[in-house]
Amino acid sequence: MKTMENILVTICARGGSKGIPGKNIRTVGGKPLIAWSVQTARKFAEKNGADVILSTDSPEIARIAASYGLKTEYVRPDFLANDTCGKPDAIKDAMLWSERQMNKQYDFVVDLDVTSPIRTMHDVEECVRLLRENSDALTIFSVNPCARNPYFNMVEEKGDGFYGVVLGGKYTTRQSAPKVYDMNASIYVYRRESLLPEHPKAVTPRSLVYVMDHICFDLDEPQDFEYLTYLVETGKIEL
Numbered sequence: 607m608k609t610m611e612n613i614l615v616t617i618c619a620r621g622g623s624k625g626i627p628g629k630n631i632r633t634v635g636g637k638p639l640i641a642w643s644v645q646t647a648r649k650f651a652e653k654n655g656a657d658v659i660l661s662t663d664s665p666e667i668a669r670i671a672a673s674y675g676l677k678t679e680y681v682r683p684d685f686l687a688n689d690t691c692g693k694p695d696a697i698k699d700a701m702l703w704s705e706r707q708m709n710k711q712y713d714f715v716v717d718l719d720v721t722s723p724i725r726t727m728h729d730v731e732e733c734v735r736l737l738r739e740n741s742d743a744l745t746i747f748s749v750n751p752c753a754r755n756p757y758f759n760m761v762e763e764k765g766d767g768f769y770g771v772v773l774g775g776k777y778t779t780r781q782s783a784p785k786v787y788d789m790n791a792s793i794y795v796y797r798r799e800s801l802l803p804e805h806p807k808a809v810t811p812r813s814l815v816y817v818m819d820h821i822c823f824d825l826d827e828p829q830d831f832e833y834l835t836y837l838v839e840t841g842k843i844e845l
Contacts, residue, residue: 611713613656613734614704615647616697617676619720620687621664626831630720631670634831635838635845640667641674642723642845648675650716650730657708661700663687680704693717694796694806701801714738715796721825722792723845724834725818733795733816744800745807746814749787750822757783787815791824 619630619640631638647658660671660678663686668678680703686696701715714734718725729748737746754760757777761769777783793816794808821843825831837843 611738612710613654613714613716614701614712615651615656615658615716615718616661616700617643617647617658617671617718617720618661618682618693618696618700619664619667619671620662620682620696621667626825626828629825629831630664630667632831634835637674638670639723639825640671640720643718643720644671644674644676645845646723646725646727646730647718649727653727654731654734656716657704657712659700659704661686661696679707692805692807694801694808697796698801698806701798712798715798715801717794717796719791719794719824722790722822724820724822724837724843725792726820729816729818730793733793736814736816737795737797740814742812743814744797744810744812746795746816747808748790748793748818748822749815750790750818752786752788755780755783755786757786787817790818790822792818792822 617640630640650656651658658676659680660668660676661680661682662668663682663684680700682696683699685691686699697715697717701712705711714737716730716734725748733746733748737743756772758780760772762772764770800806800810823830825834838845
């Protein structure tokens with residue numbers, strides 16, 4: 607997939623984590639969690655002539671990433687390392703810093719989320735290809751099919767305190783309901799222009815999705831981490 611385009615791969619891993627303390631560097635499958643994304647990023651960069659940058663405020667995370675071949679002089683500013691800062695803001699800052707250091711402008715920025723590492727090289731390259739081929743699209747992100755469809759078999763609380771089917775049961779069959787997907791947070795690809803607004807967004811009015819054909823999920827709770835560890839250690843998946 608080598609092109610003349612400039613591509614930056616970002617790996618964002620701040621030090622604070624309330625749901626799973628220290629999750630970015632907890633061991634899974636014999637490696638710190640961040641090592642799996644670093645490994646994918648480096649393979650993609652080598653194959654496609656891309657650059658890679660780590661965005662972290664944690665010296666410990668930076669040290670561990672460096673031990674797996676990703677060294678960086680960039681340090682994420684404190685105002686981009688809190689619970690209220692949107693991740694695209696941090697990606698934008700890392701991109702602009704890299705452009706100054708490398709004296710180039712990037713056409714695409716590929717973000718690989720540390721806490722959703724079940725991805726393949728094919729997944730990453732397909733995301734870039736699909737965004738490249740649709741010149742009107744600004745971003746693309748990876749998803750999985752939903753087990754439940756909110757338009758068909760999910761309920762919500764109504765104003766009177768009772769519950770009913772979403773949209774009042776407008777759709778009576780799964781086939782007639784709009785297709786919906788779970789965002790798995792694993793891969794995001796941005797055109798440079800999508801990151802230039804004051805507060806950029808991953809999901810825009812001109813976004814695409816890449817539907818993964820395998821299991822993938824984000825680590826939000828301790829049981830998610832235990833499940834990922836089980837899948838890796840029993841050979842159910844390969845990272």
